[in-house]
Amino acid sequence: MAISPPSDIVLDVARAAEPQDIEAARAALTKRAGGAAAAFTVEAADAARRTDTEQAGPARNYQRFEAMVLQTFIQNMLPKDAEGVYGKGLAGDMWKSQLAEHLADVMADRGGIGIARSMLADHYLEGKRVVPVGAVSGGPEQAARDAQSSLSNSLVQEIQRRMVRSLSDDPAAAAAATKI
Incomplete structure (x- = not known):
């Protein structure tokens, strides 16, 4: 079962209270908290959140x-x-x-x-x-090692291709492979 109040009940009560009563309640809460400051503003909450984020x-x-x-x-x-x-x-x-x-x-x-x-x-x-x-x-050192490894693999593959061409029966293909 849900109710639909015409406005915010808590704000209505706070507005209806006398300023002296609000200060007395605040003082009582501060006293119960052991003298700790009870003032908590939106700015203080934002500052605490920013500090928490920066430290993390x-x-x-x-x-x-x-x-x-x-x-x-x-x-x-x-x-x-x-x-x-x-x-x-x-x-x-x-x-x-x-x-x-x-x-x-x-x-x-x-x-x-x-x-x-x-x-x-x-x-x-x-x-x-x-x-x-x-x-x-791995950082920039890993990128340099990867580039060197890629070049080395390409060179080995090219040498293998030339060797296969030179072993073929066709002398013209072998001569062309050795020119490159």
């Missing part, structure tokens, strides 16, 4: 990316015609979206499906510089 480094960013991908997967997997569970209209869509977001965050925190791990295994950012790690990319 690239691993947390890849994990957040994986959570975003998982959220899309989960939203598409949730049933579309379950208005009895989610609710109708915009409120139901929002609840369903928040459910998918929370499930995706929990899955990504617990290891996810490996998107973040595979991206982090390839490289990470150190400031603005991309630093390759692991056996996936």
